Amino acid sequence: MSSVQAQDALPRSATALMTDDMVNPTPTAKKSRRFSPGQIIGPVVLFAIFIALWYVMRFWGLRFFFDKDGIRLLPSPVQVWQGTMGSSVARHRYIEGIKWTSIVAFGGLAITIVIGCSLAVLMSQAKWVEGAVYPYLVALQAIPVLAIITLIYTVFGGGLAPRFFVCIMIAFFPIVTNTLFGLNSADPGQHDLFTLREASRWTRLVKLQLPSALPNIFTGFRISAGLCVIGAVVGEQFFRTGSKPGIGIIMDLYRIKGIYPPLYGGVIIACLLGIVTFLIFGWIGKLVIGDWYESGQRKT
């Protein structure tokens, strides 16, 4: 949760840089981004090591280190697959679970984006707002959600509301800080242009600060999207409603019953949901700013 200013927001686009034969006789190298074998081999090897470690823990590690029954507590990947996707009951439960978890995660994200971006704009426009609000943002970021579960429960009771709240709480900081950072880091030379023509605050915000903050804003979105999924799943573990079971609730159900394969399946499903969300936001970002944005670029 600490990786707030993730750099390198977007993959370099595959557009060829143009040759300028008029003024710059040196042709610029065409840049392409195709996957090289190395990029595939690395993850594949790591995955193999991961599976191997899994079996090591199952047959030996849990018994040796923790004196636990690994065969029962840590089912094999095949068992996990069969217990989750192979069983129609578990499968249907999780499909329903993905629906509810997504509603909370994306709903929470949408609310966070609206409130977070508005707050960042406000902070960028008035230094005193920034000075006043920032310490509390850091404090909010530092509060462990687990520590205030009781408080949240007291205020909201059960149901969906506290789950949204947990989501927003976790996702808020990266959105505000990244957006604020972007709004404040527009090029001083570009600011001078607007000063020359005596542009209003509003014009400067809309035509300069917001567009130049877009890469940072999307970085914030991507970080927070992943956090929202985590927040939704964590929230479900504490605030369950029988009629709206998310992935976290289903996992907890299997934990109580002591049925382990679909419990691990739930972990993987939650993880995949996070990855898909991350990719979707990466893709949206690329659609919006991919034409003009170069990661690691110098300001032009």
Next chain:
Amino acid sequence: MTETTTPTSTTTFESMTDGVRTPALRFVGISMVFPDGTHALQETTFDVHPGEFVTVVGPSGCGKSTLLRIASGLNTATTGMVSVDRSSMGYVFQDATLLQWRTVTRNVELMAELEGVPRAERRRRALDAIELVGLQGFEDKYPKQLSGGMKMRASLARSLVLNPKVFLFDEPFGAVDEITRERLNDEVIKLFQLNGFAGLFITHSISEAVFLSSRVLVMSARPGRIVADFPVPFAYPRPPELRFDPAFAELSGEVSRQLRGGHT
């Protein structure tokens, strides 16, 4: 302080006005001390008349750029007075400062857009300016797709849409290679002749200064002040071969001597 070493000849636009000329840009006793105590400019006084192209050369950090920032209103002088009409002022910075998210056309439109020129009109002016600086065919490219020289051309065009009466250039071609710089110099002369603006150009390059201007001012090291004023007698338009003319070399030499003299 003023030193005239070459006989004055009339430039193209001087002949159009007779008698008293109102300067397009006037600095009177400008001094600049920054809050950190840096004394950048000291009692600087000079005029730039309509149709005149004045270049200021001087050692690094002598306050040349500050002069332009004061002229444009980006900075306020500590003492002294500036008199200029800023409504259509052109200003080209050291960096092209193009907005990365806008195409060339939309970048060139920016100044007119900020002035509230209607969409169709500013689009027309932008396309004219793009053609003038030789960027046709690149209207829809983004800055990241342009070379350094092309970005500067776009930056020039952006100021041209206001049809400036006063045009400030702050070492605009310092970062481009020699060949590109010479081509861009030709471009600036072409624009100067076409528009007849009053130009104030800052540079480190003596040959660029002499080639472009009708007057070269030499500034001392910080705190900067004008130590010499050389009229440049060559008529516009100036062909590239002028750079190899003995008279050109001689004048460049004198500016250079003055620059070194003022430095030590």
